[in-house]
Amino acid sequence: MRQQALDMVHELARRDSRVVFIGSDLGPGVLDGMRREFPDRFFMEGVSEANIIGMAAGLAMDGYIPYVNTIATFLTRRCYEQLAIDLCLHNLPVRLISNGGGMVYAPLGPTHLATEDLAIVRALPNMSVVAPADETEMIRMMGVSLDLRGPLYIRVGKGNEPVVTGHVPDFAFGKAVPLRSGRDVVLISTGAQTGQTLKAADLLAEAGLSAGLLHLPTVKPLDRDAILAAAVATPLLVSVEEHTLIGGLGSAVADVLADAGVLKPLLRLGLPDAYPTGYGSQEYLLGQAGLLPGQIAARVQERLATLS
Amino acid sequence: MTVLDERSRYLRGLIIDALEGGGRGHVGSALSLVEIVRVLYDDVLRVRPDQPDWTDRDRFILSKGHGCLGLYVLLADKGFFPKEELLRQCKAGALLGGHPETHIPGVEASTGALGHGLNIGIGMALAARMQKRPSRVFVVLGDGELNEGSVWEGLMCAAKHKLSNLVVMVDSNKMQSYGRVEEVMDLGPLPVKFAAFGCAVREVDGHDVQALREVFAGLPADGDKPTAIICHTVKGKGISFCENDATWHHKASFKAELAGKMRAALETI
Numbered sequence: 001m002r003q004q005a006l007d008m009v010h011e012l013a014r015r016d017s018r019v020v021f022i023g024s025d026l027g028p029g030v031l032d033g034m035r036r037e038f039p040d041r042f043f044m045e046g047v048s049e050a051n052i053i054g055m056a057a058g059l060a061m062d063g064y065i066p067y068v069n070t071i072a073t074f075l076t077r078r079c080y081e082q083l084a085i086d087l088c089l090h091n092l093p094v095r096l097i098s099n100g101g102g103m104v105y106a107p108l109g110p111t112h113l114a115t116e117d118l119a120i121v122r123a124l125p126n127m128s129v130v131a132p133a134d135e136t137e138m139i140r141m142m143g144v145s146l147d148l149r150g151p152l153y154i155r156v157g158k159g160n161e162p163v164v165t166g167h168v169p170d171f172a173f174g175k176a177v178p179l180r181s182g183r184d185v186v187l188i189s190t191g192a193q194t195g196q197t198l199k200a201a202d203l204l205a206e207a208g209l210s211a212g213l214l215h216l217p218t219v220k221p222l223d224r225d226a227i228l229a230a231a232v233a234t235p236l237l238v239s240v241e242e243h244t245l246i247g248g249l250g251s252a253v254a255d256v257l258a259d260a261g262v263l264k265p266l267l268r269l270g271l272p273d274a275y276p277t278g279y280g281s282q283e284y285l286l287g288q289a290g291l292l293p294g295q296i297a298a299r300v301q302e303r304l305a306t307l308s
Numbered sequence: 309m310t311v312l313d314e315r316s317r318y319l320r321g322l323i324i325d326a327l328e329g330g331g332r333g334h335v336g337s338a339l340s341l342v343e344i345v346r347v348l349y350d351d352v353l354r355v356r357p358d359q360p361d362w363t364d365r366d367r368f369i370l371s372k373g374h375g376c377l378g379l380y381v382l383l384a385d386k387g388f389f390p391k392e393e394l395l396r397q398c399k400a401g402a403l404l405g406g407h408p409e410t411h412i413p414g415v416e417a418s419t420g421a422l423g424h425g426l427n428i429g430i431g432m433a434l435a436a437r438m439q440k441r442p443s444r445v446f447v448v449l450g451d452g453e454l455n456e457g458s459v460w461e462g463l464m465c466a467a468k469h470k471l472s473n474l475v476v477m478v479d480s481n482k483m484q485s486y487g488r489v490e491e492v493m494d495l496g497p498l499p500v501k502f503a504a505f506g507c508a509v510r511e512v513d514g515h516d517v518q519a520l521r522e523v524f525a526g527l528p529a530d531g532d533k534p535t536a537i538i539c540h541t542v543k544g545k546g547i548s549f550c551e552n553d554a555t556w557h558h559k560a561s562f563k564a565e566l567a568g569k570m571r572a573a574l575e576t577i
Contacts, residue, residue: 040438045468051427051461058431061417062439081421082458086428089418090410 008142010034024070053082060092072098072114087151101155102242110275119247121153122220129220131155131191140171157192176226182212186230189240199293245270310515322381328567329395334374336544340481341378347520357387371425372450373407388414423456433474452484467506472528481543507536514539
């Protein structure tokens with residue numbers, strides 16, 4: 001997914017002379033093709049996230065559209081004030097390609113786990129937030145990203161996620177993608193977790209339950225209408241996210257329901273308010289948090305049982 | 309000690325008017341800035357007050373945004389906005405707040421949190437070069453601001469890119485909010501540090517108008533390097549009882565009688 005995002009930066013640079021790329025201290029060879037073709041619009045600026053965001057802001061103030069790439073934790077926590085002031089207060093078209101959203105870097109430990117990134121970036125005025133489910137959606141989203149107003153945070157998964165949006169005609173910013181309709185429950189997910197959640201919906205179907213799936217590739221602004229429509233159509237909503245339960249997708253969905261005065265059971269599945277421990281793999285840590293497809297299906301069934 | 313001429317006293321008078329009108333403001337850090345900003349706007353910056361977004365203009369960023377009264381009086385004096393706005397600063401609905409924001413004509417970047425302006429200026433300087441514009445970028449930092457790591461990240465970046473169209477100035481008044489820089493966080497030999505970070509370094513008396521003009525006339529100091537100008541200044545300069553006194557960093561409640569005392573002190577120099 002990251003590779004597709006970066007390939008698209010190169011492609012966008014060909015299409016539009018305003019596009020520049022800024023990396024921190026990425027792996028050797030990253031975007032070499034763009035560096036060769038557009039050396040003046042390729043920057044690798046070292047381990048200096050605060051500087052990079054400020055520099056991107058200055059370039060954007062004078063007409064450029066910078067795409068900035070590094071690891072999610074460093075692109076959010078490390079330079080949060082730069083995001084807030086340099087990008088969001090000035091409302092500048094800088095795109096943040098954020099590697100390893102969630103627990104992609106599981107073996108590397110908690111310093112590299114971006115488990116609160118959605119919460120903190122969506123709290124910033126003017127910041128838009130997207131989390132494509134797969135490579136196909138990433139490519140489409142990147143095509144749309146060029147013309148969006150203001151700063152954009154792009155949560156990137158590990159890569160090689162199952163393609164679940166292949167049939168979707170285009171990326172509609174701010175719009176939910178209904179991947180499956182269902183009468184008994186509607187699952188709501190974003191980013192790479194949508195693939196896992198689709199498998200959970202399959203398991204629920206095998207158990208005789210009609211489980212819908214609403215994919216929200218745009219976390220901010222959220223598609224309120226789609227969420228409220230799902231709430232009307234089913235007895236239970238379930239949010240699934242590879243993110244702390246504080247301030248992420250589930251919280252955002254709850255906000256929509258509360259603001260609309262809709263009382264609807266909402267099961268929020270995500271990470272507890274604790275640093276993940278145990279290394280291993282992303283899948284291992286998802287299992288620890290009860291976020292693998294079988295676990296999601298079981299937790300949904302348990303909750304449905306309490307409703308009947 | 310540098311003697312202030314009539315124009316420098318006039319600009320300080322406007323700062324006092326703004327403090328009185330707004331009822332608050334950063335005092336010492338605005339007063340130390342006056343000659344730096346004055347010489348820039350009077351003699352150096354290519355800007356058009358009637359066309360603040362003119363593409364080829366030079367950019368000026370007051371990274372130590374709390375010194376904004378020192379900038380506001382010059383912008384008003386040059387006609388970017390009416391002088392009457394100075395008297396309403398920080399009031400509800402006013403154009404001018406306690407830190408510069410880009411909705412104010414002539415303000416290039418919203419600052420106030422320290423350690424942001426240089427990095428934004430680097431992006432602007434790169435953009436000017438890429439777009440083959442003659443624009444230069446001038447950034448004024450406070451010496452307290454040099455505590456921020458982002459400044460040093462930025463200097464490495466500016467040197468790497470040989471940004472000779474970037475001028476980094478330090479309003480080095482040797483004081484920060486709590487007290488003397490030397491005691492709060494000793495910056496050591498600043499010229500040596502800036503040189504080690506790849507800048508062409510100049511030092512100047514930041515209240516000596518002629519000396520400032522001469523330094524600016526010599527820009528860029530090196531065609532392959534950003535220029536760092538360390539402006540030695542006095543916090544609270546021009547008002548004897550404010551000078552070098554940390555209690556005059558900021559006044560949240562600025563009474564009219566203080567304005568009277570400041571005006572009287574200004575007349576005695």
